[in-house]
Amino acid sequence: MSTTRAASEVTAEGTPLTAHTERAANKIFFGLSAASASLILVVLAAVATFLLLEAWPALTDSSGDYLDKVAWISPEKGQSLIEIAGYLIFGTVLISTVALLIATPLSIGIALFISHYAPRRLATGLAYMVDLLAAIPSVVYGLWGGMVLVPFLQPFYQWLADWFGWFPLFAPAEDGTVSATGRVALSASIVLAIMVIPIITAVTREVFLQTPKLHEEAALAMGATRWEMVRMAVFPFGRSGIVGATMLGLGRALGETMAVYMILSVGLSYSWSLLNASSHNTIASYIAAQFPEANTQGVSALIALGLALFVITLLVNMLARWIVSRRSEFSGAN
Amino acid sequence: MTKRIDVNNLNVYYSNFLAVEDVSLAIEPKSVTAFIGPSGCGKSTFLRTLNRMHEVIPGARVEGEVLMDGVNLYEAGVDPVAVRRHVGMVFQRPNPFPTMSIAENVLAGVKLNNKRISRADADDLVESSLRGANLWEEVKDRLDKPGSSLSGGQQQRLCIARAIAIKPDILLMDEPCSALDPISTLAIEDLMQELKDEYTIVIVTHNMQQAARVSDRTAFFNIAGTGKPGKLIEMNDTATMFSTPSEKATEDYISGRFG
Numbered sequence: 001m002s003t004t005r006a007a008s009e010v011t012a013e014g015t016p017l018t019a020h021t022e023r024a025a026n027k028i029f030f031g032l033s034a035a036s037a038s039l040i041l042v043v044l045a046a047v048a049t050f051l052l053l054e055a056w057p058a059l060t061d062s063s064g065d066y067l068d069k070v071a072w073i074s075p076e077k078g079q080s081l082i083e084i085a086g087y088l089i090f091g092t093v094l095i096s097t098v099a100l101l102i103a104t105p106l107s108i109g110i111a112l113f114i115s116h117y118a119p120r121r122l123a124t125g126l127a128y129m130v131d132l133l134a135a136i137p138s139v140v141y142g143l144w145g146g147m148v149l150v151p152f153l154q155p156f157y158q159w160l161a162d163w164f165g166w167f168p169l170f171a172p173a174e175d176g177t178v179s180a181t182g183r184v185a186l187s188a189s190i191v192l193a194i195m196v197i198p199i200i201t202a203v204t205r206e207v208f209l210q211t212p213k214l215h216e217e218a219a220l221a222m223g224a225t226r227w228e229m230v231r232m233a234v235f236p237f238g239r240s241g242i243v244g245a246t247m248l249g250l251g252r253a254l255g256e257t258m259a260v261y262m263i264l265s266v267g268l269s270y271s272w273s274l275l276n277a278s279s280h281n282t283i284a285s286y287i288a289a290q291f292p293e294a295n296t297q298g299v300s301a302l303i304a305l306g307l308a309l310f311v312i313t314l315l316v317n318m319l320a321r322w323i324v325s326r327r328s329e330f331s332g333a334n
Numbered sequence: 335m336t337k338r339i340d341v342n343n344l345n346v347y348y349s350n351f352l353a354v355e356d357v358s359l360a361i362e363p364k365s366v367t368a369f370i371g372p373s374g375c376g377k378s379t380f381l382r383t384l385n386r387m388h389e390v391i392p393g394a395r396v397e398g399e400v401l402m403d404g405v406n407l408y409e410a411g412v413d414p415v416a417v418r419r420h421v422g423m424v425f426q427r428p429n430p431f432p433t434m435s436i437a438e439n440v441l442a443g444v445k446l447n448n449k450r451i452s453r454a455d456a457d458d459l460v461e462s463s464l465r466g467a468n469l470w471e472e473v474k475d476r477l478d479k480p481g482s483s484l485s486g487g488q489q490q491r492l493c494i495a496r497a498i499a500i501k502p503d504i505l506l507m508d509e510p511c512s513a514l515d516p517i518s519t520l521a522i523e524d525l526m527q528e529l530k531d532e533y534t535i536v537i538v539t540h541n542m543q544q545a546a547r548v549s550d551r552t553a554f555f556n557i558a559g560t561g562k563p564g565k566l567i568e569m570n571d572t573a574t575m576f577s578t579p580s581e582k583a584t585e586d587y588i589s590g591r592f593g
Contacts, residue, residue: 120392214429218493221387222443222500223419232442236433 048310055304058297069297072290079268081301085308087268091280092309095185095260096253098169098274099192104246106193107200114201115208116230127205134198142262145191146183150263153190154182157275171273179277183265186274188282191259196249203248207241208234240324247320251313257284283309336363336534337403337420337503339384344398345563346379346388354380355563357398359553361504366526366535368549368572370542372587375555376564377538378508384536385421385506386414402503415447422502426509428489430481430496437477439492440464443500459499467495468525487518494525498533505529507537511544523548542588546576554584 057066058081067073067081110130114123157179161172172178215233224232235242260282266289267278287302294302339361346354354376361367369377382388383396386407400407407417430439440460444451451459460477464470469491473484481492490510497505507526511519526535526548539545545552553569568581579585 212429214425214427215431217387217390217423217425218429218431218496219442220390221385221418221423221425222446222496223415223417224443224446225415228446232431232446236431239433 051303051307051310054300055307056300058300058304066297067301069295070301071293071295071298073301081304084268085283085305087270088281088283088286088305089308089312090270091185091268092254092282092284093312094272094274095189095192095264095280095282096250098186098189099196099253100246100250102190102193103196103200103249104242107197107245107249108204108242110197110201111205111208112230112234114205116226116234130198130201130205133194134202138195138256138258139262141191141195142259145187145194145259145263149191150182150187153187154178154180157182157184157186161275168272169274171275173273173276178275179265181265181277183263184275184277185264185280188260188264188280189274191263192253192256195256195259196252199252200245200249203245204238204242207238207245211237243320243323247316250316254282254309254313254316255284256282257288261285261288336532338363338534339504339536340401340404341384342399342401344380344383344396344400346376346383346396347394348391349393352563354383354555355565357566359566359569361534361536362551363534364530364532365550366530366537366548368545368552369536369538369555370540370545370552370587371555371564371567372557373540374560374564375557377553377555379564380555381506381508381536381538384504385418385423387418387423389414419443419447419500420502421504421506422497422500423506423508424490424493424497424510427513428486428493430484430489430492432480432482434481435478436464436473436481436484436492439481440495440499442496446500463495463499464492466498466529467491468521468528469495485518487514487521490514490518490522491525494522494529498529502533504534504536507535509538509540512540519544542576546572552576554579554581554587556583556587 061067064075064080068075070081073079073081073084110126114127114130118126158177160170161176161178164170165172165176178184211234215237216229219229219232261284264280264282264285265277266281266285268281269279271279273279283305287305290298290302341357341359341361344354344357345352357380369381371377379388384400384407388394388396396408398408402420406412430436431442434442437456437460440463441451441456444456444459461470461474464473469488472488473479473492476483481489484492490513494505494510511522514522523544526537529535530550537545537548549572551569552572552575554567554575555564556567557564568575568579568584570579575584576588579588
């Protein structure tokens with residue numbers, strides 16, 4: 001052993017120190033995973049570039065000549081692309097926000113029941129059913145929402161307007177009535193809520209299940225009730241997960257096309273009332289409705305609207321990240 | 335404030351598995367009682383039956399009775415939540431709430447069950463509890479920093495401060511030093527000697543020297559083999575246990591011949 005040998009001869013249980021096989025596999029795997037990771041950037045950049053390039057003619061048309069050729073923009077009514085975009089952004093954000101206001105508390109409740117309250121067998125079954133709910137195609141939600149849910153909800157809307165009409169969101173039309181068909185923004189919000197509940201529930205459930213036993217026991221050992229334990233240990237631990245899940249849900253709600261398209265009786269206005277028909281529309285549903293008959297200029301204008309939706313989702317995600325990172329010192333990650 | 339515990343013929347089950355069999359013992363007030371024994375002998379399981387924390391595990395149940403000053407903790411109508419306010423607990427690994435500051439951690443138990451506390455009272459309680467846990471001097475300038483910013487030993491003393499802030503009668507400690515370095519361990523052991531003037535302390539430890547150092551009475555638990563229930567072999571004054579134990583198994587264990 002005292003004699004000097006070449007490194008390739010030195011063996012530990014027969015393997016030369018310069019063995020290549022392991023390192024080659026390592027390099028290949030690194031290459032593959034790095035390529036997959038950069039693919040994300042490439043796709044994102046490609047989409048952003050596409051949106052910008054295609055929307056450019058519509059965005060930079062200051063003279064109005066260009067947009068005059070787009071059928072659904074009617075300068076005689078004083079509407080420009082920017083104005084229409086304003087209505088649509090308002091409608092999109094309003095309908096999605098209301099959907100989240102309905103879906104988030106429900107989802108947290110369901111997730112908490114599955115993770116901390118239900119007996120194990122019931123919890124497993126329920127978790128499975130929630131996942132199934134996510135598998136239903138949005139066009140089916142649209143059909144069901146339009147044919148079953150909306151007629152069922154209409155009398156409730158009238159009741160809501162009668163009793164809570166003073167609240168701007170539930171204000172009826174001037175004659176005190178609400179839409180007789182029920183195809184209003186609130187219906188779209190409710191169906192969207194049902195669609196995002198499985199997403200928010202699945203993510204928050206996983207986060208709740210990961211609450212450290214140590215912290216749950218710390219709370220219980222001080223004489224906390226189950227609910228106090230949840231507030232003390234589970235919610236703080238899952239806070240960033242809840243925010244993340246909600247933003248995932250919001251992402252889905254903002255971009256959802258088919259269900260809204262099939263349920264909502266559309267219109268363009270800045271109306272806060274969720275119970276009046278022909279007052280709202282969303283960007284995605286608007287694009288879907290106009291696209292089949294759009295000419296070249298029309299397509300460019302629609303893509304400009306798509307760009308607006310892209311920017312909104314980007315902002316929502318940045319906001320979510322900021323919320324999550326704001327109190328990272330207290331997050332339990334350290 | 336302090337109370338005595340009498341355990342009579344206690345069996346602990348996990349579903350149908352008998353984990354601890356037929357334990358009867360008495361824990362004196364204002365003293366430190368140590369449970370020692372090899373891993374898996376049921377000493378931690380038994381400790382958790384003293385504040386009904388074993389019920390956190392689905393299927394866990396007991397037979398027999400645990401009397402706290404004559405009141406059976408397992409009587410129908412006794413609320414485990416109320417039991418745990420009288421019998422505090424410190425765990426193996428320090429577990430301050432990471433989302434709370436040091437001061438909020440101390441007050442966490444006090445604010446439970448819809449209790450309100452004035453700002454001045456809260457400040458006093460934070461100081462007295464942290465002083466009681468020998469932590470005040472180290473953290474008084476950073477009470478609003480997260481509890482997880484402290485060292486392991488400091489975190490464990492923070493957990494003790496949190497436990498004594500609700501003024502329990504009895505303090506259970508489940509291997510409180512096993513995750514700590516020797517200096518921090520010494521700090522906790524010194525603290526136990528001070529705390530026993532006011533509280534009844536029960537400690538589970540793997541460390542026989544620690545049991546010999548801190549406890550007044552020692553109980554030795556053992557297990558006949560895997561899958562067999564843990565049993566109480568012997569309980570006596572610590573000095574007697576470590577000099578002239580009456581059971582052969584105890585002598586073998588404390589002299590290091592097994593376990």
